[in-house]
Amino acid sequence: MALVVQKYGGSSVADASCIKxxxxxxxxxxxxxxxxxxxxxxxxxxxxxxxxxAEQVSPLPPGRELDMxxxxxxxxxxxxxxxxxxxxxxxxxxxxxxxxxxITNSTHGKARIIDVTPSRIQEAIDxxxxxxxxxxxxxxxxxxxxxxxxRGGSDxxxxxxxxxxxxxxCEIYTDVDGIFTTDPRIVPAARKIPRISYDEMxxxxxxxxxxxxxxxxxxARRFSLPIHVRSSFSTKEGTWVVADPYTEDSEGTEMxxxxxxxxxxxxxxxxxxxxxxxxxxxxxASIFKTLADAEINIDMIVQNVSAAATGRTDxxxxxxxxxxQTALTALKKIQxxxxxxxxxxxxxxxxxxLIGAGMRSHPGVTATFFAAxxxxxxxxxxxxxxxxxxxxxxxxxxxxxxxxxAHRAFDLDADQVEAxxxxxxGR
Amino acid sequence: MALVVQKYGGSSVADASCIKxxxxxxxxxxxxxxxxxxxxxxxxxxxxxxxxxAEQVSPLPPGRELDMxxxxxxxxxxxxxxxxxxxxxxxxxxxxxxxxxxITNSTHGKARIIDVTPSRIQEAIDxxxxxxxxxxxxxxxxxxxxxxxxRGGSDxxxxxxxxxxxxxxCEIYTDVDGIFTTDPRIVPAARKIPRISYDEMxxxxxxxxxxxxxxxxxxARRFSLPIHVRSSFSTKEGTWVVADPYTEDSEGTEMxxxxxxxxxxxxxxxxxxxxxxxxxxxxxASIFKTLADAEINIDMIVQNVSAAATGRTDxxxxxxxxxxQTALTALKKIQxxxxxxxxxxxxxxxxxxLIGAGMRSHPGVTATFFAAxxxxxxxxxxxxxxxxxxxxxxxxxxxxxxxxxAHRAFDLDADQVEAxxxxxxGR
Numbered sequence: 058m059a060l061v062v063q064k065y066g067g068s069s070v071a072d073a074s075c076i077k078x079x080x081x082x083x084x085x086x087x088x089x090x091x092x093x094x095x096x097x098x099x100x101x102x103x104x105x106x107x108x109x110x111a112e113q114v115s116p117l118p119p120g121r122e123l124d125m126x127x128x129x130x131x132x133x134x135x136x137x138x139x140x141x142x143x144x145x146x147x148x149x150x151x152x153x154x155x156x157x158x159x160i161t162n163s164t165h166g167k168a169r170i171i172d173v174t175p176s177r178i179q180e181a182i183d184x185x186x187x188x189x190x191x192x193x194x195x196x197x198x199x200x201x202x203x204x205x206x207x208r209g210g211s212d213x214x215x216x217x218x219x220x221x222x223x224x225x226x227c228e229i230y231t232d233v234d235g236i237f238t239t240d241p242r243i244v245p246a247a248r249k250i251p252r253i254s255y256d257e258m259x260x261x262x263x264x265x266x267x268x269x270x271x272x273x274x275x276x277a278r279r280f281s282l283p284i285h286v287r288s289s290f291s292t293k294e295g296t297w298v299v300a301d302p303y304t305e306d307s308e309g310t311e312m313x314x315x316x317x318x319x320x321x322x323x324x325x326x327x328x329x330x331x332x333x334x335x336x337x338x339x340x341x342a343s344i345f346k347t348l349a350d351a352e353i354n355i356d357m358i359v360q361n362v363s364a365a366a367t368g369r370t371d372x373x374x375x376x377x378x379x380x381x382q383t384a385l386t387a388l389k390k391i392q393x394x395x396x397x398x399x400x401x402x403x404x405x406x407x408x409x410x411l412i413g414a415g416m417r418s419h420p421g422v423t424a425t426f427f428a429a430x431x432x433x434x435x436x437x438x439x440x441x442x443x444x445x446x447x448x449x450x451x452x453x454x455x456x457x458x459x460x461x462x463a464h465r466a467f468d469l470d471a472d473q474v475e476a477x478x479x480x481x482x483g484r
Numbered sequence: 485m486a487l488v489v490q491k492y493g494g495s496s497v498a499d500a501s502c503i504k505x506x507x508x509x510x511x512x513x514x515x516x517x518x519x520x521x522x523x524x525x526x527x528x529x530x531x532x533x534x535x536x537x538a539e540q541v542s543p544l545p546p547g548r549e550l551d552m553x554x555x556x557x558x559x560x561x562x563x564x565x566x567x568x569x570x571x572x573x574x575x576x577x578x579x580x581x582x583x584x585x586x587i588t589n590s591t592h593g594k595a596r597i598i599d600v601t602p603s604r605i606q607e608a609i610d611x612x613x614x615x616x617x618x619x620x621x622x623x624x625x626x627x628x629x630x631x632x633x634x635r636g637g638s639d640x641x642x643x644x645x646x647x648x649x650x651x652x653x654c655e656i657y658t659d660v661d662g663i664f665t666t667d668p669r670i671v672p673a674a675r676k677i678p679r680i681s682y683d684e685m686x687x688x689x690x691x692x693x694x695x696x697x698x699x700x701x702x703x704a705r706r707f708s709l710p711i712h713v714r715s716s717f718s719t720k721e722g723t724w725v726v727a728d729p730y731t732e733d734s735e736g737t738e739m740x741x742x743x744x745x746x747x748x749x750x751x752x753x754x755x756x757x758x759x760x761x762x763x764x765x766x767x768x769a770s771i772f773k774t775l776a777d778a779e780i781n782i783d784m785i786v787q788n789v790s791a792a793a794t795g796r797t798d799x800x801x802x803x804x805x806x807x808x809q810t811a812l813t814a815l816k817k818i819q820x821x822x823x824x825x826x827x828x829x830x831x832x833x834x835x836x837x838l839i840g841a842g843m844r845s846h847p848g849v850t851a852t853f854f855a856a857x858x859x860x861x862x863x864x865x866x867x868x869x870x871x872x873x874x875x876x877x878x879x880x881x882x883x884x885x886x887x888x889x890a891h892r893a894f895d896l897d898a899d900q901v902e903a904x905x906x907x908x909x910g911r
Contacts, residue, residue, distance in 0.1 A: 133534065
């Protein structure tokens with residue numbers, strides 16, 4: 058008997074008929090001989106409606122109370138789902154994040170899971186019940202206050218709970234068929250990836266793929282928990298995220314490792330350039346310490362060779378556009394101290410990333426990528442690489458062209474059926 | 485510094501602007517130098533909307549899950565209220581029933597409070613915060629599941645929490661000015677009662693007055709906690725419910741005890757008559773044991789003197805109309821065993837009650853009451869009395885006439901200004 062953890066997002070439980078359909082799917086999994094625990098998000102627009110109410114009573118609501126408010130969303134969906142399952146003749150019990158033992162730190166709105174102690178869930182499962190658990194929420198270790206996990210929180214709850222329960226698989230249900238080689242809205246020939254590694258999936262998530270959140274994949278990787286991303290609208294196999302996808306597939310056949318798994322893109326970043334920084338030891342460190350103190354996550358950093366004539370250099374970095382104003386304000390405060398000349402700001406940029414574990418053993422990937430972008434007339438503004446990723450910053454209006462060109466250059470388009478291709482991005 | 489516990493019902497927090505107004509009232513109480521804890525119900529129609537959702541997924545939802553669902557209602561209102569208070573520059577913290585230490589038994593949908601251990605509320609108050617607590621809900625001692633208290637539950641939460649915190653007063657805010665001598669919709673000359681005793685208020689609640697629930701008054705009486713029932717739409721004094729209302733009023737003046745405090749009525753009962761019961765020892769006991777086993781609450785009972793010729797008697801009793809079908813079914817099962825002749829059922833009845841601690845020392849109240857009903861042409865079907873109450877069962881279409889006649893006969897009408905009058909009923 059396997060233990061299957063399933064996660065259903067807000068669109069899968071948007072109304073009563075959706076909830077009834079999800080209930081049938083859960084009961085089918087149970088009837089097939091599995092133990093089942095289910096993580097559920099708030100129904101469709103509930104969170105937005107609650108945020109709207111909050112805004113009506115307070116322009117800047119305290120985080121503790123906002124978390125208390127928002128967690129009522131999953132409370133509603135999980136109770137309804139348990140009722141719908143009971144109506145199909147199976148026992149289901151719903152549990153809040155707190156009841157499920159999801160222990161977090163106290164950072165309201167984006168709490169981190171510290172520990173999961175799911176004794177009540179285990180007990181419900183041992184009694185033959187289906188456990189329904191609220192996603193996205195927990196309880197703080199120090200204050201015992203209710204917390205929310207922030208973006209991608211329900212996926213993280215699912216993976217963390219699955220790991221704590223030593224589940225055989227964590228199934229993430231979504232409204233698409235799995236992870237694709239790239240965003241099918243940009244490249245209609247994008248293909249579903251059958252299997253992908255944790256490392257590649259983490260790079261995908263970090264580079265703008267929205268299907269799985271980075272923290273959720275990190276968690277699964279740490280516990281070697283297989284994730285199966287699939288559609289709640291079909292019974293087709295989706296994408297398996299596992300430690301080593303290339304040794305064998307679900308039929309036991311060894312698979313060829315592709316050079317490039319997928320092409321991701323991200324439109325949410327902006328670029329700041331600090332112009333004319335004196336080329337002295339410690340100046341760059343001062344700049345990034347200032348930004349770290351302001352709790353800003355920097356993505357890519359480029360420092361040019363300093364001009365010999367002036368002894369000055371330019372430092373450019375990218376960051377989430379939402380943090381740009383805070384960053385600019387913080388940097389202006391240290392202008393006199395650092396002695397830089399000026400700041401440049403550009404939010405008309407985007408990041409395009411090639412991800413593939415296979416590039417470790419295949420030289421020439423960078424050359425092929427850059428040639429494809431040049432042929433498509435795309436200008437590269439910044440470059441950054443990891444062992445299994447190459448990212449470039451391009452003008453925002455060149456993103457789609459760059460994605461399509463890269464997808465084609467690495468033979469990822471679906472009409473080239475002889476290539477075994479993995480990777481993916483975006484919805 | 486006094487500790488004031490305030491309770492606001494669903495109509496007081498029906499939308500964002502209501503919530504903001506309630507927040508101002510709470511902050512004003514805090515600014516006046518009081519510590520404040522607030523119990524809040526779900527917003528306006530929230531509970532009905534949640535019940536409607538439940539019905540869409542399951543015709544007979546499990547009690548545990550229904551409680552989980554419904555408790556999201558107070559979670560929303562309490563978080564919003566805390567935000568609205570924060571927006572006025574004061575610290576407020578919301579707590580679920582479970583967090584507030586409201587411990588109940590496991591009877592989902594109508595759980596009883598076993599204990600209140602409000603250490604987190606006390607801590608919040610000690611830190612100078614305003615504590616906002618979800619009404620109507622608790623956590624079961626045995627299963628640790630979320631429970632709801634059933635009808636009047638938020639008032640009971642307020643009084644129980646106020647008692648546990650040793651509060652100076654529990655203010656129950658409602659949409660009327662206080663407790664009235666009778667329902668003003670029936671008798672426009674009904675008057676607001678300034679002070680009333682726990683005993684009288686309990687009789688009122690048991691006899692159909694809807695403003696305070698019986699359990700809530702029982703709880704206040706046990707702990708000698710003063711309740712102040714008042715309107716959330718004005719700052720006028722409402723009705724004080726206290727142990728001994730006649731020794732002195734709020735200005736310290738001793739008040740004259742009225743004979744009759746108020747006239748209550750109840751349209752929710754029905755009458756069952758068991759015809760031709762053999763007049764043997766133990767037959768009545770068998771009948772009422774059968775009803776008790778079916779968990780039916782009996783109100784009034786009348787047994788006639790048995791007819792000498794037949795050796796048989798009739799036993800009539802009243803009960804909530806909602807329980808009548810269950811009672812009839814239970815009684816039919818024991819017809820052969822008891823040997824009674826038939827059952828009569830009548831739901832076209834109503835109960836009119838005179839309540840007043842003063843009737844203890846005033847003979848003739850019954851005579852005046854019955855004469856007034858006779859003069860008004862009202863036929864009395866059943867009679868029952870307690871030390872401070874006289875109730876009669878009349879035909880349903882005679883209720884309003886009976887209430888008005890009694891109210892007038894005991895000089896409760898407002899134009900007779902020289903009488904100091906207490907008592908009240910209904911909204």
